[in-house]
Amino acid sequence: MTRLLVVLLALPIMLLAPARASAGTDPVGVWPLAPEPEVVARFDPPEEEWGAGHRGVDLLGAPGQQVVAALAGEVSFAGSLAGRGVVVVDHGPTRTTYEPVAASVAVGDVVAAGARLGALQPGGSHCLPRACLHWGWIEGAETYLDPLRLVGGGPVRLLPLWRDEPVGAAPLAPRSPYDGWRPLVALADLFA
Template sequence: MFALLASVLTALGTWPLVPQPEVVAPFAPPLHAWSAGHRGVDLLGSPGQPVRAALGGRVTFAGTIAGRGVVVVGHGARRTTYEPVRATAARGAEVGTGEQLGTLEPGGSHCFPRTCLHWGLIEQDPDGGEVYRDPLTLLGLGPVRLLPLE
């Protein structure tokens, strides 16, 4: 029992901003893949603040999309996304939980004039598609999801 609890606790991630930031916009999944929604959470930060990997993994993208710096870290069947970030970690780099990926860039987010990190979590579903999840679940926060026993 205790070993199981310990493995669950060690599987949890860490906040990508330190100290623990305010969540200024929560996860609001769309009803359909093409519908409007908020596919992550916005965390209040400050320009130049270090952005850290919420979980260890491999950097699968570090570059610019639509004029914003984006870093993506793969963790097997899921990946975390961070934007707007000026990347210091290179594509292909292995990063540990809490390791710096880059720095938070000012502007370029819908939190303007404040500076926010948009943090996302995407999982592969059994059919090979992708599903957006609440990244706060990596911290043991967010909604509880019950799974079948088998």
């Protein structure tokens, strides 16, 4: 009977829990601001854990704009830290952070992906006089990850120059290093 009660109590948490990422894959999340915001500052982790860097991304928003959870999880912090409102949501081995946010959730709240966490505050923003959400993603104690990976916006992958032809159609040994090269934008388009 006790075991059945524990399973029944845990069921809502299991239904809201994020899908576990298998080795080499990231969970699929949602943007914490809607519509999809402009990325004002990208992820730039420090070379040493104590060094300078940008341990998250800054997303352009508007004061009072709704901030939502990128992944399902449990709120582990909701309050003021260094004069800024901060919300932290745990997702098992990782957690996401949101600041500056006036929290509408409390520690222990279980939230679904896309659930309201609070409102974006203008004070404490990294990009004053504009309002920006600093969004972070951390694994373990202090391993910072690029949160854009949660929404498919991680590192840029370069495509080969013959990108509009099948890989097998590219010559094995081009006659010149510039064979097959095409400009990404025509000069006439830049001045139109």
